[in-house]
Amino acid sequence: MRRREYLNRLEALLAALPEQERQDAMNYYEDYFDAAGLDKEQQTMEELGSPEQVAQKILEGAGLNAAVALPAAGNPDRRLFFGVIFGVVVLALLLLVVALGAGLVTGQSSGKSITPPAAGSLPAEPSGTAEGPLPTASSEPAASEEGNGLYPMQGQKNTLSMEVQEGTLIVEQDPSLTQMEVRTEDLQPGRFTVEQKTDGYAIRYTGSNHEEGKNPRIEVTLPADAGLETLDIQMAVGRVTLGDLQAEDISVEVQTGTLKAGVLTASEVTVDNLLGQVDIDRIAGAEGVELSCEVGTLQAELEGGASQYAVDSTCNTGALQIDGQPVPVGSYQKNGDQPRKIQVEIGTGKGEITFQS
Amino acid sequence: MGFTTSAALLDGIVLAVVSREAQGTYGYRITQEIKQVLDVSESTLYPVLRRLQKDGCLSVYDQPCNGRNRRYYQVTEKGRTQLEECRRTWQAYTRAVNSLLGGEQP
Numbered sequence: 001m002r003r004r005e006y007l008n009r010l011e012a013l014l015a016a017l018p019e020q021e022r023q024d025a026m027n028y029y030e031d032y033f034d035a036a037g038l039d040k041e042q043q044t045m046e047e048l049g050s051p052e053q054v055a056q057k058i059l060e061g062a063g064l065n066a067a068v069a070l071p072a073a074g075n076p077d078r079r080l081f082f083g084v085i086f087g088v089v090v091l092a093l094l095l096l097v098v099a100l101g102a103g104l105v106t107g108q109s110s111g112k113s114i115t116p117p118a119a120g121s122l123p124a125e126p127s128g129t130a131e132g133p134l135p136t137a138s139s140e141p142a143a144s145e146e147g148n149g150l151y152p153m154q155g156q157k158n159t160l161s162m163e164v165q166e167g168t169l170i171v172e173q174d175p176s177l178t179q180m181e182v183r184t185e186d187l188q189p190g191r192f193t194v195e196q197k198t199d200g201y202a203i204r205y206t207g208s209n210h211e212e213g214k215n216p217r218i219e220v221t222l223p224a225d226a227g228l229e230t231l232d233i234q235m236a237v238g239r240v241t242l243g244d245l246q247a248e249d250i251s252v253e254v255q256t257g258t259l260k261a262g263v264l265t266a267s268e269v270t271v272d273n274l275l276g277q278v279d280i281d282r283i284a285g286a287e288g289v290e291l292s293c294e295v296g297t298l299q300a301e302l303e304g305g306a307s308q309y310a311v312d313s314t315c316n317t318g319a320l321q322i323d324g325q326p327v328p329v330g331s332y333q334k335n336g337d338q339p340r341k342i343q344v345e346i347g348t349g350k351g352e353i354t355f356q357s
Numbered sequence: 358m359g360f361t362t363s364a365a366l367l368d369g370i371v372l373a374v375v376s377r378e379a380q381g382t383y384g385y386r387i388t389q390e391i392k393q394v395l396d397v398s399e400s401t402l403y404p405v406l407r408r409l410q411k412d413g414c415l416s417v418y419d420q421p422c423n424g425r426n427r428r429y430y431q432v433t434e435k436g437r438t439q440l441e442e443c444r445r446t447w448q449a450y451t452r453a454v455n456s457l458l459g460g461e462q463p
Contacts, residue, residue, distance in 0.1 A: 021407075028384050028403050031427050035385030047399045054400040061404025 003033050003041045004176040006051055008183075013055035017062055025058050147192050147218075150179040151201060156227035158200035160220075160247075163234045165191075165206050167216030171233070172243035175224035185217040192218075200228075231266075235259075254278070273298065282356065287340055294347035301354045302342065309355075310338040313345070320344060320351040362397060364405075369443030370395070371405050372414060372436055381418065381429035406430060414439050 001009075007029060014022045029048075036044040048054055160180075162169060167187075174181075180201065182194055188207030195202040207216060222228070228247035233240060235254045242252070242261040250266040252259055254273050261280040269283050270290045280300035283289055289309075291298060302309065306323035311334040313320060313327050320327040322344070344351060362370070374390050375382055388402050409415040414436030419426035432440065 024407070025403065027426075027428060028406075030425070031383060032385045032388075034423060034425065034427070035383060049398065049400055054403075057400045057404055058407075061407055 001045065002176045003045070004174055006045055007033070008181070010051040010055055013051055014058060016059065021062060029054070146187060146189065147182050147184050147194050147203075150181050151194060151196070152179045153200070153223060153226050155199065157229040158227050159197065159230040159232070160200050160203070160222075160226075160228055161230070161232040161234075162203045162218075162220070163205070164218060164236065164238060166208055166235075166237040167205065167218060168239045168241070169233065169235060170217070170219045170241045170243075171222070171231075171245065172220075173222045173224060173226065173245055177221055177223040179223055180226065181219075181221040183219040183221075185219075186214045187216045187218070188214070200230075271298075271300075289340075289342040291343070291351070291353070292345035293349050293351055296349045298344075298346065298349065298351040299354075300352075301356060303356050304340075305357045306355045307335060308338055309340045309342045310335045312341065312343045315344075315346040315351070316348060318346040318349045318351065320346045320353075322353045323355050362395065365443070366447070367397070367401070367405050368409060368414075369440060369447065371402065371409060372432055372440040372443065375415060375430050376432040376437065376440060378431075381431035383427050383429050387430070409436065 007026065010029060011022065011026055014025060017025070032048075033041060033044055162171070182203070184192060184205075186209075187205060188209040191207035192205045193203070195204070203218070203220065205216065205218060209216060222245070226246075228245075230249045231245065231247040231251070232249075233242075233252045235252075235257060237255065238257045240252060240254055240257070240259045240261075242259070242264065244262040244265070246265040248266060249268045250264050251268075251270040252261075252272070253270075254276055256275045258277040259271065259273060259279065263282045263284055264280060264286075265284045267286055268288045269286050271278055271280070271292070272290075273293045273296060275294060276296045278291070278293055278296070278298040278300070282301045282303060284303040286303070289302065291300060311322060311327075311332070313322065313332045315327055315329050315332070317329070342353070344353060370391060371387065374387050384403065384406065387406070388399055391397055391402070392399070406415065410417060410430070412435075414433060415430045416433050418429050418431070420429055421427075
């Protein structure tokens with residue numbers, strides 16, 4: 001177990017704590033590992049004891065009755081049991097697909113559907129990946145949210161598409177992971193799928209329970225060598241937070257809501273926002289950038305200097321600044337001979353494009 | 358054979374260790390300092406810090422360190438009073454135990 005897995009497991013075990021307290025505890029142990037130093041990760045984990053032991057202490061301290069199950073690591077009966085359950089679910093799904101005239105599976109028909117387990121059961125093991133380790137969550141009482149688990153990434157030309165009706169979507173990359181990790185919270189049951197394609201995954205959430213006071217949240221953490229060719233995110237209403245991510249092609253569409261991104265490294269970056277706020281720390285390595293914001297604000301920094309980019313902008317009644325200079329309303333072009341292209345469209349909102357140097 | 362460190366005693370020990378640093382100190386360091394002297398399990402200290410913080414004996418602040426915030430703990434006025442109280446109790450207790458167990462002549 002690595003630090004990240006250790007902490008993820010601890011966090012899952014603390015599910016019973018109020019958000020703030022859980023966050024405090026997680027910050028403490030993140031700090032703790034940081035202070036111990038990278039070379040002492042293993043030793044620190046040994047000294048702290050298992051995540052179950054740590055969680056038990058925290059829960060007791062918070063006055064909660066700590067009923068933390070000790071791990072039944074690699075229990076073969078358990079694997080078999082969930083294997084059977086999984087088989088039954090897949091079979092039922094196949095029948096359903098046949099019954100509906102295969103209309104359910106969009107996109108590649110060769111894609112396998114990974115059925116999210118029902119609430120209260122355990123994470124689905126992605127099919128056809130028997131060589132991958134089981135999700136470490138296999139005995140986690142707290143990991144009952146659907147879709148939670150680890151999904152292996154194969155090959156170097158993966159496509160990851162995410163379509164979210166509403167909620168918060170967080171996509172990050174973590175060098176210590178070897179598989180994609182999905183975690184969900186507060187989702188409307190039965191509306192979340194992680195579908196395995198021949199070249200990646202399609203993650204979809206079609207729920208809409210925001211009005212019930214729920215805060216649906218999907219967190220996807222990618223391994224460092226995810227080998228992404230395409231990362232395609234579509235959010236209807238909500239918030240998208242991206243860490244530092246790399247792919248050949250990154251495309252994000254947020255109809256209503258906010259997009260916050262760290263450093264996006266890709267040769268093509270497309271961001272489309274109808275109403276809301278877009279904030280991108282930096283776009284690096286891009287040959288082509290397309291940013292559009294109809295109503296709202298857009299702010300992005302591009303790698304390199306302004307003179308390296310051919311600019312093609314359209315600004316209707318809004319305001320657009322590129323490299324500190326206001327851009328005339330209407331259609332505007334500059335540096336047409338540069339190989340790197342940036343295309344900006346601003347409706348009635350405000351846009352600001354800055355450059356690293 | 359060992360003696361268990363009671364919760365009240367652990368509170369006092371943590372307060373004493375934190376109070377040594379005027380600028381405050383952080384979880385890992387507190388743990389290491391206590392561990393050099395006493396055999397306590399690493400995972401017992403977070404609940405203690407959390408409780409002392411809740412009771413107003415410790416205050417916290419975050420300070421950036423290597424790209425993220427590190428949480429520092431400082432003893433408050435209330436914490437100081439409690440530490441003094443704990444010291445008095447402990448001294449009275451050790452005197453009493455020593456008089457019976459320590460082989461000292463009364």
